[in-house]
Amino acid sequence: xxxxxxxxxxxxxxxxxxxxxxxxxxxxxxxxxxxxxxxxxxxxxxxxxxxxxxxxxxxxxxxxxxxxxxxxxxxxxxxxxxxxxxxxxxxxxxxxxxxxxxxxxxxxxxxxxxxxxxxxxxxxxxxxxxxxxxxxxxxxxxxxxxxxxxxxxxxxxxxxxxxxxxxxxxxxxxxxxxxxxxxxxxxxxxxxxxxxxxxxxxxxxxxxxxxxxxxxxxxxxxxxxxxxxxxxxxxxxxxxxxxxxxxxxxxxxxxxxxxxxxxxxxxxxxxxxxxxxxxxxxxxxxxxxxxxxxxxxxxxxxxxxxxxxxxxxxxxxxxxxxxxxxxxxxxxxxxxxxxxxxxxxxxxxxxxxxxxxxxxxxxxxxxxxxxxxxxxxxxxxxxxxxxxxxxxxxxxxxxxxxxxxxxxxxxxxxxxxxxxxxxxxxxxxxxxxxxxxxxxxxxxxxxxxxxxxxxxxxxxxxxxxxxxxxxxxxxxxxxxxxxxxxxxxxxxxxxxxxxxxxxxxxxxxxxxxxxxxxxxxxxxxxxxxxxxxxxxxxxxxxxxxxxxxxxxxxxxxxxxxxxxxxxxxxxxxxxxxxxxxxxxxxxxxxxxxxxxxxxxxxxx
Numbered sequence: 070x071x072x073x074x075x076x077x078x079x080x081x082x083x084x085x086x087x088x089x090x091x092x093x094x095x096x097x098x099x100x101x102x103x104x105x106x107x108x109x110x111x112x113x114x115x116x117x118x119x120x121x122x123x124x125x126x127x128x129x130x131x132x133x134x135x136x137x138x139x140x141x142x143x144x145x146x147x148x149x150x151x152x153x154x155x156x157x158x159x160x161x162x163x164x165x166x167x168x169x170x171x172x173x174x175x176x177x178x179x180x181x182x183x184x185x186x187x188x189x190x191x192x193x194x195x196x197x198x199x200x201x202x203x204x205x206x207x208x209x210x211x212x213x214x215x216x217x218x219x220x221x222x223x224x225x226x227x228x229x230x231x232x233x234x235x236x237x238x239x240x241x242x243x244x245x246x247x248x249x250x251x252x253x254x255x256x257x258x259x260x261x262x263x264x265x266x267x268x269x270x271x272x273x274x275x276x277x278x279x280x281x282x283x284x285x286x287x288x289x290x291x292x293x294x295x296x297x298x299x300x301x302x303x304x305x306x307x308x309x310x311x312x313x314x315x316x317x318x319x320x321x322x323x324x325x326x327x328x329x330x331x332x333x334x335x336x337x338x339x340x341x342x343x344x345x346x347x348x349x350x351x352x353x354x355x356x357x358x359x360x361x362x363x364x365x366x367x368x369x370x371x372x373x374x375x376x377x378x379x380x381x382x383x384x385x386x387x388x389x390x391x392x393x394x395x396x397x398x399x400x401x402x403x404x405x406x407x408x409x410x411x412x413x414x415x416x417x418x419x420x421x422x423x424x425x426x427x428x429x430x431x432x433x434x435x436x437x438x439x440x441x442x443x444x445x446x447x448x449x450x451x452x453x454x455x456x457x458x459x460x461x462x463x464x465x466x467x468x469x470x471x472x473x474x475x476x477x478x479x480x481x482x483x484x485x486x487x488x489x490x491x492x493x494x495x496x497x498x499x500x501x502x503x504x505x506x507x508x509x510x511x512x513x514x515x516x517x518x519x520x521x522x523x524x525x526x527x528x529x530x531x532x533x534x535x536x537x538x539x540x541x542x543x544x545x546x547x548x549x550x551x552x553x554x555x556x557x558x559x560x561x562x563x564x565x566x567x568x569x570x571x572x573x574x575x576x577x578x579x580x581x582x583x584x585x586x587x588x589x590x591x592x593x594x595x596x597x598x599x600x601x602x603x604x605x606x607x608x609x610x611x612x613x614x615x616x617x618x619x620x621x622x623x624x625x626x627x628x629x630x631x632x633x634x635x636x637x638x639x640x641x642x643x644x645x646x647x648x649x650x651x652x653x654x655x656x657x658x659x660x661x662x663x664x665x666x667x668x669x670x671x672x673x
Contacts, residue, residue, distance in 0.1 A: 070593055070610045070620075075561070078495035081648040083607050084625050085556045087150060090137030092469040093119040094652045097134055097150055098557040102509055104157055105550040112157035114167055119652070121191045121237075121468050124229045127155030128538065129220055131316075131347060131463040139626065140554055142603070146518035148552045149541075156546050158229075169198040171240040176200035178482045181261040183250050186214020187464045188267035188455030190237050191471030192478070195655045197240040199479060204261075205242050208249035209299075212238065215269050215456075216464060218298035219291050219317065221324050222534035253423040253451075263450050263478045266437075267467070270416040270456035276312060280370030284377040287370060290321045290413030297324055297533070304328050306408025310380060311335045312367055313413035319350040321411045322359045327533045334405065335361045336380075339394070340387060353537070357526065371404065379406035416461045436460065443487040444474040450481055475655040491653040497646040500558055501635070507645055509558055511632045513578070514551035555630040559648050562621055564611040566642035569619070573634035573643060574598070581627035582634065587613065587620045599627060 073080060083089050087097040096115055103112035116123035130151050138147030178201050182189040185207035193203045211217060212234050216225065238244060250256055256264060273289035281287060286306070290313065296302040305328045311321050314337040322333045335354065337344065340363050344351065355361065365382040372378065381404050388396035418436050423429055428448040430438040438447050439458045446453055454474045455467030477487045500508045522539040523529075529537055541549060574582050585596040587610075594601045594608075601608075601624060609623040635643040651657075 070587060070590055070608075072612045073607070073609045075609075076495075078493045078650055080607060081495060081497075081557075081559055082493070082650055084559060085648065086137040086139055086606075087134040087148075087556070088650070091119075091134045092466045093472065094469075094650065095119040095134070096557065096650070098553055098555050099647075099649075100157060101148070101150070101153055101550050101553045102555070104153055104546065105510065109157050109160040110162045110164060110167075113161040113164065116154055116157060117164075119468075119472075120465060121194055121471075122187065122233050122464065123154055124158035124233050125187075125216060125225060126464060127151060127153075127158045128229065129216075129225050130154070130465055133465065139556060140552055142626070144515070144517065148554075149518055149521075149549050152519075152521055152541055153546070153549060156541050159540055168236055169194065169240065171197040172200050174200065175202050176482075178202065178262045179204065179260070180478060180482075181206065181256055181259070181264045183256075183264065183266045184208075184214055184268035184457070185212035185234075185244065186267050186269050186455060186467065187216055188269075188457070188467040188471045188474075189214075189265060190234060190267075191468045192265050192267070192454065192475045193240070193242050194237045195472060195475035196478065197237070197242060199655060201478075201482075203242050205238075205244045206248045206250050207244065207246050210246050212244065212246075214267075215271075215291070218295040219320070221294065221320050221327075222298070223323070223327065223529070223537050224320070226534065226536050249422075251422050253427060253429070257427065257451075262482050263452065265474055265478065266451070266453045266457050267455050267471070268419075268457045270418050270461045272417045272419040273412065274415040274417060276367060276412050276414060278367060278369055280372045280377075283372045283375070284370065286377040286409045288409070288411045290317050290411050291416060293411055294320060294324065297328070302328070305330050307331045308407045308409075309333045310405065310407045310410045311413055312410060313337075313415070314351075314361070315345040315413060315415070316347060316350050317416070318411075318413035319346050319354045321413050322354050323357055324533075325409075325411070326357055326359070327530050330409075333359045334407075335359055336365050336367065336382065336405075337361065337363045338366045338385065340364060340389070342389075342392065343394075356523075357529070365403070365405075366399075368402070370410065377408065377410065379404055380410060416456070418457055418460065440487075442473070442490070443477040444470055445477055445481075445487060452477060472652075472654050476653070476658060479655040479658055491657060493653070494651040496649045496651075497559065497561060498649070500632075500645045500647055505636050507558075507632050509555055510551060511555065511558075511630065511645075513554075513629045513631060514548075516548050516552060518552065519545040519549045554628075557648050558630050558632075558645050560609075560623065560628060560630070560634060561644045561646045562609065562611055562623070563642050563644075564614055564621060566640045567611075567614050567616075567621060568640055568642075569614055569616040570639065572637045572639065576633045576637045578631065578633065579627040579629060581624045583622045583624075584614070584619050585622060586618075593622065597622060597624060599624060602626060 100112040100115040132151045135147040141147035182205045273291045309325045309330045364385040369381040383399045384401040430447040452474045454470035580599040583597045603626040606626040611621040632645045
């Protein structure tokens with residue numbers, strides 16, 4: 070095998086699995102260490118640099134970082150990354166002096182942002198400090214988009230939303246509330262230099278079965294949640310069926326309980342392993358005594374004398390192999406009575422307001438043709454991001470789309486190539502403080518993942534907006550931060566200093582190091598001290614060592630970044646170095662048009 074190219078930022082980035090898994094590449098281990106030191110404000114700013122909404126995402130993120138966390142491979146439960154993000158947000162100090170600032174002198178370029186959801190807000194966050202005149206158009210009376218009216222207040226309190234949205238809007242964004250854009254052509258005629266569409270996926274999917282349109286007690290999930298959020302709906306029947314098992318379905322079933330339902334069933338067509346809802350969403354719903362019924366396919370809405378009486382379901386049986394359904398068959402039929410039905414089977418884009426003769430191309434599913442790198446549509450100067458670009462995902466994806474779209478808008482307004490992007494930059498810095506001392510907590514803590522405290526079940530339903538999760542207390546925080554393996558503190562090896570004394574191999578607690586003859590990957594892995602359990606995790610392979618011509622190999626999957634190899638090495642061939650990656654944003658592309666100086670990004 071060739072020597073590992075550690076000059077490529079991707080190598081060290083892939084070792085930090087949580088940061089690699091996060092769409093916005095948040096420096097997770099760094100902010101966890103800052104929390105461990107009680108530096109909550111600094112931890113919040115590290116978060117905000119990439120994900121823009123730490124307080125919001127600390128409550129409702131889909132947590133793509135956590136399945137990637139290597140701690141989960143050791144004791145089944147990853148570090149509670151999302152929970153710790155909330156700790157930083159809840160306990161931060163005054164950050165007003167550390168937020169981006171819009172210059173008094175504008176650069177003369179105007180950008181229209183359609184929809185005040187996370188994508189449009191994050192674009193404004195990146196462009197306002199560069200002197201752009203950003204105008205936001207929102208159909209509702211308040212900003213937030215689906216974050217506000219599709220995520221219930223008992224999960225995401227309005228005051229958390231308002232605070233983080235205001236950080237952006239208060240830079241001077243012009244906002245037109247209760248202003249629905251009815252014509253893209255009309256907006257284009259207003260002379261904006263660029264337009265960003267961040268309208269989400271606002272149309273809930275229908276279930277066109279017999280009886281669907283014969284009752285007023287059958288609701289579309291996202292529309293119903295919006296009606297609840299704006300206090301247009303304040304009650305529901307005692308017996309409720311929720312059709313679908315995504316996160317929206319979990320919000321619908323738990324909201325139903327708070328509006329008076331006593332018996333709520335979530336109806337799933339397939340077995341549990343095929344559910345789209347996050348595990349923790351399912352657990353929270355079941356804790357509140359929601360019944361989740363599997364293998365029931367909706368067949369008919371039963372209406373008698375104009376009233377909904379219930380639904381008929383087909384009972385399904387599946388043949389499953391390697392996580393795939395090979396066969397399915399109907400084994401019976403059952404009627405389940407109910408007073409109301411909420412349909413939560415998915416969401417779709419909706420662009421009736423975009424004329425089809427403007428050069429904005431749509432595919433067969435009526436989704437816009439959007440470049441996956443630049444986020445530009447087929448019409449130059451018109452960009453899409455978030456759910457409106459590629460369909461429903463989650464908030465953190467919308468934020469990353471926004472960062473990339475803001476870069477493209479900035480370059481478009483400078484008449485520069487949109488595809489010519491800056492590469493990520495890598496800096497390495499030693500964490501050595503002494504012969505056996507490191508500037509981070511490097512001992513492996515065997516503690517189990519801490520459990521989030523919740524409002525007692527008997528008190529949850531007193532008020533619709535009572536937040537259920539209470540956050541970690543000081544002791545839980547102190548224990549959870551120590552579970553982090555500090556994956557960003559890299560073991561950096563200088564092969565020219567190695568004398569092959571095997572001291573590092575002897576002291577390594579996980580057998581992740583081996584000195585072996587080189588060879589093809591298939592034969593090399595057979596010589597390692599421990600079997601390779603994660604083929605996708607990169608191996609480090611050194612140059613040939615000068616004593617024997619063998620190579621040092623490190624399996625990054627097993628490393629706990631304890632630093633013992635560096636402490637034991639008599640020649641300092643090993644060192645523990647923090648890898649700091651900078652993923653370029655719009656502010657890194659130079660000064661905007663005109664003489665206005667570029668407002669550089671502020672880090673924590």
